[in-house]
Amino acid sequence: MNQPKTDPRILRTRKLIMDTFMELSGKKEFKDITVTDIAAEAMINRATFYYHFEDIYDLLEKVLSEVLVVNLDCSNYQDNELNEEVITSIFVAITNFQKSLSNRCHRGYEDTIARNIREQLEIIFYRMLLKQHKTEEDEGLKITAVILSWGIYGASVEWKRQSNKITPEEFIQLAIPHLLHKHDI
Amino acid sequence: MNQPKTDPRILRTRKLIMDTFMELSGKKEFKDITVTDIAAEAMINRATFYYHFEDIYDLLEKVLSEVLVVNLDCSNYQDNELNEEVITSIFVAITNFQKSLSNRCHRGYEDTIARNIREQLEIIFYRMLLKQHKTEEDEGLKITAVILSWGIYGASVEWKRQSNKITPEEFIQLAIPHLLHKHDI
DNA sequence: TTGGTTTTGTCGCTTATACAACACATTGAA
DNA sequence: TTCAATGTGTTGTATAAGCGACAAAACCAA
Known part of the structure; x- marks a missing residue:
């Protein structure tokens, strides 16, 4: 601060x-x-x-982070509780972000973008998990964050594949019950 | 250049x-x-x-000049012939400019604005007269520029007074025949 | 391949901007 | 009036940004 x-x-x-x-x-x-x-x-x-x-790749990564963070700040993920609402808003933010990028940076750099999104998610999830569990450092939570980030990112890819059939909100909420009840304390 | x-x-x-x-x-x-x-x-x-x-008054003057010049550049006063078309477009630019200022800087600074507009006009007219007469410096042309600038500015004030009755174009063109035939070579 | 062109990083030096502090005006309320 | 608060210009010093130049890398057509 x-x-x-x-x-x-x-x-x-x-x-x-x-x-x-x-x-x-x-x-x-x-x-x-x-x-x-x-x-x-x-x-x-x-x-x-x-x-x-450092170079243009560094710029790309920072722009992506920035846009993602702005998107996520608009939603209320700072309540730092990993609940249904937060996951939904994060998912929506990601899909919005990907839509906004759909006409830019097409060929050849989806990889970079994807990697970056996932890394950002991992950081965010890790932060939230740490706050939720009130610890300073925890290998288990780190791995959990990795899993969640890959999972949510993969879900966004899958949603894009079958787009127009269902809104992001509906899509993610189909899975949420199965996820949260396992992770709740 | x-x-x-x-x-x-x-x-x-x-x-x-x-x-x-x-x-x-x-x-x-x-x-x-x-x-x-x-x-x-x-x-x-x-x-x-x-x-x-220098101070905030200096800023005001420069902003006014800038806006005026931009307005005038949009019209084609650079043809540097002091003909009917140019005078009309300058007059229209001024009235537009005053309309765009009508909600700003109201009380207490019409004077500054007015003075500035007139000074800009004087400069512009003097430049055009110099080019037209292909001389470097001329006291007579300077005075002519003063007269023209006060005249055109005064016309814009008068037009504003009886606004809505007539367009700027029509307004100024009522006077143009009487002006130009005296100044033409 | 070659050789010409473009782009990339980096460096030393200059200039514009940031910042904090200052004395001095102006304002406005007690 | 007096006092406190706010705004004005100015100054000295630190740092960001501009500029030109450079060698090396990447690119691309012949």
Whole structure:
């Protein structure tokens, strides 16, 4: 909560770069976007890009995280209880996110995106589990988070496969009873 | 045309400040807007404001100029012929500009705005007259520009007074025949 | 393959912006 | 009036961002 206040210039420039990247992603495929493009479009110096990001893959990952986190913050996952409502909203957020990406970054980087989504989920689930169990570190919870993240992510893939037949909410809620009753304390 | 490329940071920050000011102008009256407000809203340091502008009046004038110039650039006054078409488009630009300001900066600063509009007009007319007459400097043309600028500005005030009765285009074109035939070579 | 073009990271130096502190005005309520 | 709060300009110092240049890598057509 009490971070030492990051320099506003950093926030501005990061946002500018990320926004520009997302805008470009709407026009070209990821593989055709260069750092030089981004710098030109954002009207920043290319060196400034490297001040903030390791390379373009680093940027991609951070943008994905950001968008996911924003989506998830809109829902109320901060209640930090791993209940039906939270899982549903997370699932909806993911499917929304994937829909919003469906015209961007198509070929060749689904892998990167998928990996990133799952990793983010793992982090989120782990945090929630830790809070729920009031511990500091726990290998068991870590593994649980891995399983949950893969599971939820896989569900979103499956939902996409049979899309239009059922809403994300309905879809996930078909499974929830079977999941939660096993994990409840 | 070949300026030595102003630093992109300057362009960015100036635009940010101006945009923020215009946004705030939509919410408060000019007299209630402080430099501190602008800096806070734009998330820049207050000292940065003073790096670009003398004070808030300086900002106001520059914003007005900017908006006017943009309005005028949209029309085709760069054909630098002082003909019927150009005068009409300038007049329309001014009335549009005043309409767009009607909910902002009301009480107490019509004077500043008016003065600024007229000064801009004077500059524009002088430039056009110089080009038209292909001279470098001319006291007579300068005075002519003064007269034209006051005249056109006054016309816009008069039009506003009896608004809704007639379009700006029609209004100014009632006078144009009487003006141009005297100034034509 | 070759060789030309583009992109990538990185570096040293300059400049714009952040921040905190300051003295001074202006305001507004007691 | 007086006092407290708020706004104004300004300054010194730290840091982010700009710029040009560079070698190396990646790309691509001949």
